[in-house]
Amino acid sequence: MKFAYVTYDGPDDDREVLLAAWERAGAEGAAVRWNDPAADWESFDAAVVRSPWDYILHRDAFVEWAYKVESGTRLLNPASVLERNTDKTYLRDLGVPTVPTHWIHPGEQVTLPVHAEYVVKPAVSAGARDTIRTADRAAAETHARNLTTAGRVAMVQPYLDMVETEGETSLVYIGGRFSHARRRAAMLADAVPADHRSIPGRDPEPDQFALAERVLAEVEADLLYARVDLVRLPDGTPALIELELTEPYLFLSTTPGAADRLTEALLALL
Template sequence: MRFAYVTYDGPDDDREVLLAAWRRAGAEGAAVRWDDPAADWDSFDAVVVRSPWDYILRRDQFVEWAHKVESGTRLFNPASVIERNTDKTYLRDLGVPTVPTHWIHPGEQVALPHQAEYVVKPAISAGARDTLRTADRATAEAHARDLVAAGRVAMVQPYLDMVETEGETSMIYIGGRFSHARRRNAMLADVVPADHRAVPARDPGPDQFALAEQVLAEVGEDLLYARVDLVRLPGGAPALIELELTEPYLFLSTTPGAADRLTTALLTRL
């Protein structure tokens, strides 16, 4: 079998780890840029989206690419999932506890609720791109106004102090089963480690497992991989901050056995 590891021209320390796991399983793997015009996607038995982390500037093109690839071979995760998941408005439709969000669409009035601190970001974004954290309401409104003026949907959320102490809990599921979890510092925290890999393992609590399972049940798709990012609200209850189903970093290089589990799950689906 031949598998494509969909990536970009940049660092990705999970890349060689998963390619090695594919070789151990007797499969041939190749790292291929998602926007490589010479790529013959139909020649692969499976195309696995992993680190196309520059797609955010060309999201429509990326979604079109996903549907085109899926018309000729197996794509993981599916193109329909990728299309929904690359626009954070999916958070409104899941029916699970999420971080409280005020949505502003182009053409709507920009009037923000009063709160201690704001996080303002576009609905289509990654890696905290075009995201602002501020305690100044006027500054937050100005950023939201700029986003909607550019035709983008703005998300306004309260900044949660608990990300400074507890951090985010990233729960990684492989083939529909829980694999491992990590404690991550939010990108807008006051202190963020320079090395994104320097994050400790975490044992999620029963309430976090319950919410993660509820989130994945709401998706209702057979997912090869998923990363459920949770935070705790001021009262202590867990809430979904993001559901990463397109190109999440999965900590494969720092989690023994995870790449082999992902490989087994892929082979099972084929």
């Protein structure tokens, strides 16, 4: 079998790890840039979306690309999942505890709830792009207004102090089964590790497992991979900060056996 590792022009330390796992399984793998005009997607038995990390600059083109590729080969995760997951308004529809969010659509009046500290970001974003953290309400309003004026949906959230100590808990699921977890420093925390490969493992608590399972049960699709990012609210209850189904870093290079598990799940789906 022949698989495409969908990527971009940039670093990705999981890339060679997964390609090597495919080779061990007797499959041919190739790293292909998602927007490479010369790519022959129909020549692959599956295209596995892994690190197209520049898609955020071309989200509409990326969604169009996903449906086009899916018309000729198996795309994982599916195009409909990628389309929905690349707009964070999906958080409103999951029916699970999430970080409290005030949504402001283009044309709506910009009025903010009272928070000690704000996080303001667009609904279509990744890697904290165009995201600010501020205790200045006027600055938060200005950023939200700039986003909506540009035709974007703004998200306004309270900054949660516990991310400074507990961090985020990322639960990685492969083929619908829990594989491993990591403690991650929030992108806007005061101290963020320079090297994500040094992020320590973490054993999720039972309430975090329960929430992750609830979240994934809301997705009506066959998922090859998923990363469920959780934080704890001030009262200690877990809440979803993001469900990563498009191009999450999966810590394959630092988790023994994870690349092989993903390969086995891929073969099972096919």
